[in-house]
Amino acid sequence: MTEDAAKQFSRRNFIKGVIATGAVASSSAYLFRSTTLQGQPSAGGAPGTAERLITLNVNGQDRRLDVMPQETLAMTLRYKLGLTGTKIGCDRAECGACTVLVDDVPHYSCSFLTHRARGKKVVTIEGLADAATGKLSAVQQGVIDEQGFQCAFCMSGFIMAATGYLKTNPNPTRQELAHGVSGNLCRCQDYDKILTALMRGAQLMRG
């Protein structure tokens, strides 16, 4: 993981980002379907507020969305785009279950404001297999081959983090790959099996 990428994960930067947008994102505040609470700007935007109708590129498709300024990418993906493969484990940038790729870099989508993803390419677990043939990606196939993971609630995050890491280092040692996915937690304590599966994925990727 590059130092720049690591910096983008930090909670401090996330909080700074939130402050910059002039909104407060509460861990208990989600889904804004019909609320008119607290003078939230309506779609179309009041003067001085962020535009709410935006275009997001997710898994290769442009999606037009109504997004609140304080909305996180995880909530947009799960509740507005139906992409529930991205899991919310802690919702505070600690567990990594919500990891997605933004311009090929793994990000915790629970701590990434959806507005920041404008003009970028977002890839989720649903976007890894070949859209035309359904052929699984190398990392996905590695997990199948080695029966990595137990409950798999962390799996999407791990696969996305590994996919992102392997773009920067296609031939890692086991130690390096462990470091590459060190921002992801598995509560079933399956790390050894997970690493074996991800290393197998790396091998398949190299062909």
Next chain:
Amino acid sequence: MANKLIGQNYVTPDLVAKVTGAAKYAEDFRADGMLFCKLLLSPLPHGRIRRIDTSKALALPGVKGVLTADDLPAPADVVTDLGQTIKANTKGEKALTNEPVYQGEPVLAVAAVDELTASEAIERIEIDWEPLPFVVDPLVSLRPGGPNARLEGNIWGKAKPAAPGAPITPPAIEELKWTDADFAEYEHGRLPMGTTPDEWAYGDVEAGFKNAALVLDETFVTPNTSHQTLEPRTAMAYWQNGKLYIHCSTQSVVQTVGSMSRWLHLDAKDIVVISQYTGGGFGSKATGTITAVIPALLSKRLNAPVMMRIDRETEHYIGGARPAMHGRLKVGFAKDGRITALDMFVVNENGPYEPVGDTGTSGRMVSLLYQPQAMRWRGVSVLTNTPPRRAQSQPGGMQGIVLIEPILAKAARKLGVDQVALHRVNAPEGKAEFGPAGPQGRRAHATSAFIKEALDRGATEFRWEERKAHGGKRQGSKVRGYGVSTSVFVAGSTGYDGLFVIKPDGRMYIQSGIGNLGTESMSDCHRVSAELVGIPWEKVDVTWGNTGKNLPWSCVSGGSQTTHAHTRAAHAAGKDAVKKLQELAAKVHGGKPEQYTVATSVSLAPAAA
């Protein structure tokens, strides 16, 4: 002949959905008109609600309703798989309460069109609280005049034995206090040992200490360990045609119908539990979680689907933890490290609700694993105003082992005995007995034990002799030590129904009532059916995770028992199928059933002439 399926690798039927993100956990379901609910959590470790004012919350646009403890049905009695009725414990845990006994306990729930509105409504609810005495440390509660976690006392009394055919009544809460004299020990860093409600012994403990070459008396405390399942205990519910459909996070599937039925006082036939994937349980979601009834009740009242997303903060409170155990062990050792006598004393942190089994299990597992020649065990589980303590992988056994292992390491050092050798000389063998004698005067025993073999193999593979020589030496800024520990727990129980259908298409359709924590028992257990009938795995379909699909009864998935127990049920079903196919063949083609062999594939088409 080698098995074709058993013991062979295969791709489990849930795996592709997991890697593609298609696998749906409780929070991944949506329903038309779905409302969201949020919980109001108690700010107090113990208190009573004098008055609730929900008017400002209900006035908020988008708020649909409030559910309080007064809206909960009274808990129903339990009927065990053996038909024994256990009366409901009115002092046990409920989904919501007017007298919270731990900080963070759910007090009420608000349903609204979205979570932001529900959260805002929670902020507008006014509660007039009466604070009550509380205690978070079991030893503080045992002190003379110490606070009690519950108004009635600080320990559970003993359940009264039921007359044959009569229901079992739950124990009452009682008070236990020790004396100042007992607590004199505390000032010396040793666990005080006052009176305990539970005690057992076998052998001559005093003689064992007298004959020992070394006696150690040590106090240790194990930590509370939160389960922290990565999937919080989220639930979504709706009603259709008078039936409740509940998407929840549970370790078991068909057995969760029973607990929902008790908690909701609702006929089991009117409940459909859907849980194909569960993100971790570790004992805390054995038959679902009691808070899952909240969206079910709100949904019924509001006539709309309700999603209750449990966030991580709430999960910290309601998710449960392994109880901390305070232990004092006096251990006598012979020169070779054999344990001649063990006096084990434990004080368990029970949490505020149902009695946890860890206390007693700690003694029985230590007795099994280290085979003391004589042993006494005493224990008490003290109620505390801390989040509920729940079973966690190897409940009680783990704490017992953690309490004694440092003492064994110290004894090995003092006696000049190798640590592996010390464990070996105390290891159980064969039908090793453990615990106290039962009512018939006989002690329980293991069916087999191979700890010595495991130690030998472990020592070889770890290169114990070679590595221990480097132990304790400084390498740069680090000093590494080497140690050994053994572990044990009870496992195995009764499997129930094996169920599958072979259809004219030649495929085997297996129904599984087992939950899916990713341990794959919901699939592994049934491989034996296909093996016996001789159907290749490609022609097997497993249905699991939805009790609306006629799933058979199966054991609770907890305590590492499912594969052990339920494979036998699937084996019986497989054998039954073979017998029936042979009878069918004899009926259609003549001859005797036993003349037919069922193998490789099954076809119900007429045989070629």
